[in-house]
Amino acid sequence: MKKSFLNSVAVFGFSLITVAAYAEQGSKGMDMAGMKMDNMPAKSASATALSDGVVKAVDKENKSITLKHGRIKSATVEMGPMTMQFAVQDTALLSNVKVGDKVKFTVENVNDEATVTVLSIQK
DSSP states (O other): OHHHHHHHHHHHHHHHHHHHHHHHHHHTTOOOTTOOOTTSOOOOGGGSOOEEEEEEEEETTTTEEEEEEOOEEOSSOEEOSEEEEEEESOGGGGSSOOTTOEEEEEEEEETTEEEEEEEEEOO
16 A cells, blocks of 8 residues: 555656756747747738638628638738628728629728728729
């Protein structure tokens, strides 16, 4: 019984030392380039890549637009292709857009909501 208890304590102690060493090693020189930091301030619109989409619905009253879009990757949002309704930061972005328009846009995390911040109609 005593031997079994001592073996368990030894294994547990070794596990703690291993986890601590691994954690310390992992934090040194960590490359953070690929990490997603959702609460980081957004880059300027000119520095952010625009995504492609097609307008499926426009709701000026509720400041929203439904877009069928490809992959989105901005400073604060990453998502795969889908059709989704987005809030719009400025109602003026909806002034000339209509269902069926092909658009380029940027989506950012604004107050924990995926929000269109840039929108332009493609010719």
